[in-house]
Amino acid sequence: MVRPMTCPVCGKSVSATSEEGTSAAPFCSLRCKQIDFVRWTDGRYAIVEQLDPSRLAEAMRGEIDVDSEPDE
Numbered sequence: 790m791v792r793p794m795t796c797p798v799c800g801k802s803v804s805a806t807s808e809e810g811t812s813a814a815p816f817c818s819l820r821c822k823q824i825d826f827v828r829w830t831d832g833r834y835a836i837v838e839q840l841d842p843s844r845l846a847e848a849m850r851g852e853i854d855v856d857s858e859p860d861e
């Protein structure tokens with residue numbers, strides 16, 4: 790049985806057959822890949838143009854928990 794691959798950032802199942810999935814593997818999208826990159830670098834070297842700057846700043850400060858599902 791093949792265990793479905795899930796995105797380490799948002800937990801969404803990753804389709805290895807999608808174009809974005811393969812290029813962003815093991816993340817579900819390039820956006821999550823960038824989020825993970827920001828976490829690793831702790832924002833020190835982050836240049837993430839595809840993220841909204843204000844949201845990115847919050848993510849770097851750990852104020853956005855992207856691991857949890859939206860629950861408001």
Ligand SMILES: [Zn+2]
Nearest residue numbers: 796799817821
């Ligand atoms: Zn994801």
